Amino acid sequence: MDGLHLVLLAVSGVDDVLTAFRPDGHGNVIVHSKNDSTEEGQARVLAAVGTTFNTALAAVMYQARKIVMGLDTMSESNKKEMQRALEKDVKAEYMYNWYDGLTYCTWNALGQNLDEQKIFNALNVLKDKGIEVTNLIIDDNWQSLDHQGESQFQRGWTDFDANKDGFPSGLKHTATMIREQHPNIQHIAVWHALLGYWGGVSPTGNLAKNYKTRTVRKAEGLVGGEMTVIHEDDVPRMYDDFYKFLLDSGIDSVKTDAQFFLDVMDDADDRRRFMKTYQDAWTISSLRYFSLKVISCMSQIPQILFHTQLATDKPRLMVRNSDDFFPDVPSSHPFHIFANAHTSLLTSHLNVLPDWDMFQTSHPYSSYHAAARAISGGPIYITDTPGEHSLPLIASMTATTISLNPPKTIILRPNNIAKCIEQSVYTPYQARHFLQIGNYHSGSTASYGASLLGVFNVSEQALTELIPLAHFPGVKPGERYLVRAHPSGDISSPLSLDAFDPVPSVLNVALGLKGWNILTAYPILSATPPPSTSTSSAEKEKKEEKKKKTTELAVLGLLHKLSGAAAVVGTPKVDHLNPTGSENVKMIITLKALGVLGVWVSSLPEPEQDPEPQSDVPKAPQPPPPPPPQQQTPPEWQNHILVLLRGRVVPVST
Numbered sequence: 001m002d003g004l005h006l007v008l009l010a011v012s013g014v015d016d017v018l019t020a021f022r023p024d025g026h027g028n029v030i031v032h033s034k035n036d037s038t039e040e041g042q043a044r045v046l047a048a049v050g051t052t053f054n055t056a057l058a059a060v061m062y063q064a065r066k067i068v069m070g071l072d073t074m075s076e077s078n079k080k081e082m083q084r085a086l087e088k089d090v091k092a093e094y095m096y097n098w099y100d101g102l103t104y105c106t107w108n109a110l111g112q113n114l115d116e117q118k119i120f121n122a123l124n125v126l127k128d129k130g131i132e133v134t135n136l137i138i139d140d141n142w143q144s145l146d147h148q149g150e151s152q153f154q155r156g157w158t159d160f161d162a163n164k165d166g167f168p169s170g171l172k173h174t175a176t177m178i179r180e181q182h183p184n185i186q187h188i189a190v191w192h193a194l195l196g197y198w199g200g201v202s203p204t205g206n207l208a209k210n211y212k213t214r215t216v217r218k219a220e221g222l223v224g225g226e227m228t229v230i231h232e233d234d235v236p237r238m239y240d241d242f243y244k245f246l247l248d249s250g251i252d253s254v255k256t257d258a259q260f261f262l263d264v265m266d267d268a269d270d271r272r273r274f275m276k277t278y279q280d281a282w283t284i285s286s287l288r289y290f291s292l293k294v295i296s297c298m299s300q301i302p303q304i305l306f307h308t309q310l311a312t313d314k315p316r317l318m319v320r321n322s323d324d325f326f327p328d329v330p331s332s333h334p335f336h337i338f339a340n341a342h343t344s345l346l347t348s349h350l351n352v353l354p355d356w357d358m359f360q361t362s363h364p365y366s367s368y369h370a371a372a373r374a375i376s377g378g379p380i381y382i383t384d385t386p387g388e389h390s391l392p393l394i395a396s397m398t399a400t401t402i403s404l405n406p407p408k409t410i411i412l413r414p415n416n417i418a419k420c421i422e423q424s425v426y427t428p429y430q431a432r433h434f435l436q437i438g439n440y441h442s443g444s445t446a447s448y449g450a451s452l453l454g455v456f457n458v459s460e461q462a463l464t465e466l467i468p469l470a471h472f473p474g475v476k477p478g479e480r481y482l483v484r485a486h487p488s489g490d491i492s493s494p495l496s497l498d499a500f501d502p503v504p505s506v507l508n509v510a511l512g513l514k515g516w517n518i519l520t521a522y523p524i525l526s527a528t529p530p531p532s533t534s535t536s537s538a539e540k541e542k543k544e545e546k547k548k549k550t551t552e553l554a555v556l557g558l559l560h561k562l563s564g565a566a567a568v569v570g571t572p573k574v575d576h577l578n579p580t581g582s583e584n585v586k587m588i589i590t591l592k593a594l595g596v597l598g599v600w601v602s603s604l605p606e607p608e609q610d611p612e613p614q615s616d617v618p619k620a621p622q623p624p625p626p627p628p629p630q631q632q633t634p635p636e637w638q639n640h641i642l643v644l645l646r647g648r649v650v651p652v653s654t
Contacts, residue, residue, distance in 0.1 A: 279308045464508070
């Protein structure tokens with residue numbers, strides 16, 4: 001055993017060839033390849049060896065991207081439109097709201113019997129509770145469908161507009177009312193399947209009359225049988241018409257689901273006809289009308305991963321990273337976090353923003369899910385039943401922007417993507433170990449950033465583990481760090497990766513069932529008084545004394561937030577106030593949201609007591625003061641924390 005890591009990657013989505021791996025039950029990896037083309041094809045498998053899993057994975061993903069982008073089949077006109085979008089940087093137009101705004105989704109909240117009155121009521125309840133959402137997703141069951149009352153897989157899409165039973169005045173009326181009554185909602189998205197609906201399109205509806213259709217056979221299993229879909233010749237026109245209709249109706253984003261249906265078509269001829277046609281038509285129309293404000297859902301099939309999500313010559317997509325949130329299946333919740341953390345090992349190398357799915361804030365696992373979403377680096381959207389909300393939990397995920405034109409509620413999203421840490425890559429779900437998820441919120445310089453480590457107990461028993469500082473992503477030898485725990489607020493002594501450091505660089509973490517903790521490692525900054533230019537012995541002694549007065553500081557971001565470090569923008573600057581040897585320290589910290597800003601300081605002076613005023617008038621006898629109330633001694637670390645409250649810097653103990 002040489003301790004090296006081998007990573008194999010089967011490349012698909014090129015030349016209509018699907019390549020995948022299968023085990024043989026004896027420890028061997030079998031390459032399985034399927035060619036849908038009428039021409040001879042080629043199976044591609046990449047291999048890399050590295051000293052760490054992540055370096056080997058990065059190597060094969062880099063090579064795969066070169067292959068895919070070198071064999072791109074998108075039309076020249078679509079390529080030019082993509083290039084124009086990149087030059088204009090469409091991400092800047094919507095990143096702030098679409099990625100960083102709190103989102104509300106109707107799926108688990110309002111059920112499958114959806115109508116506009118339920119949506120209006122849910123939004124009014126959110127408003128009354130003071131919950132400000134920026135984005136709204138109108139999920140499944142708004143569309144006009146055939147075969148009322150049958151299984152969703154038997155129902156087909158008939159018209160662009162919403163169904164008349166639930167939306168009697170049409171989709172435009174619903175969107176208009178929402179925007180008038182809730183101006184905080186910047187984006188309204190609707191759900192639809194990539195092929196229209198779970199059962200495709202209705203063969204007797206208006207869509208079938210306006211566009212060419214084709215009947216395809218699905219592979220046996222969950223979705224077996226036949227269904228009608230829009231013919232490949234008309235797919236681009238249909239998507240262009242549909243998204244133009246949505247935009248005219250006040251809808252400016254979509255959640256496009258069931259994309260894996262492209263892979264369950266039973267005939268190679270159908271897969272070849274539709275696989276890239278649907279992907280390209282959806283992508284270019286999403287860009288043209290919505291600036292790619294989309295959620296790509298159930299799309300983690302190899303042909304989509306490599307054709308649509310890997311290349312960097314198009315704007316970034318938001319992509320669902322896992323299976324659904326199932327509120328009524330208790331065993332699903334720890335595994336949901338485990339699956340997302342491990343899937344992100346792959347998706348962090350794609351040109352996507354992983355979406356860990358919605359959740360409910362009033363639920364036995366609500367804080368568990370909230371902690372995972374907060375450090376994920378992806379969006380946060382809730383699907384609360386109206387009136388069933390945890391306001392403190394929502395407050396811990398969000399903050400109000402500093403801008404007053406107008407202020408907005410945003411999530412505190414780290415600027416990188418969270419994933420299972422290197423040391424836990426091979427740890428199985430049943431191993432009775434903590435799941436450790438790492439992320440890094442980088443500053444404006446490469447030398448500064450906060451490291452976030454989410455620790456989750458996914459086992460069925462209480463656990464205690466020692467977690468080394470080396471498990472935190474981005475920590476560097478030669479630097480010193482302060483680790484703060486949320487929600488307890490406990491703070492470690494300064495730690496480093498130096499083997500000779502007298503303070504052990506490990507943390508003792510104990511978690512019960514459903515337990516979680518977010519540990520954030522903050523780099524320690526130093527402010528040393530400037531050297532004196534005098535050469536006298538007295539001045540030299542004074543210089544040595546100044547060295548002892550070096551002040552160490554760590555910017556903790558916004559306290560009481562799950563990912564408060566992500567509120568810090570850029571790199572804080574620390575210096576002494578003037579070159580005369582003053583002990584006063586100046587800090588420049590840029591924040592993107594309001595809250596209680598915490599700063600750790602290595603030594604704080606004792607607060608000065610105001611002297612009691614003197615008077616010649618004798619004092620009247622006073623009764624003896626009551627005994628002081630018994631108070632617990634605050635933790636020692638509280639003596640080192642300053643917070644900014646109402647423009648004043650005060651010790652946290654006040």
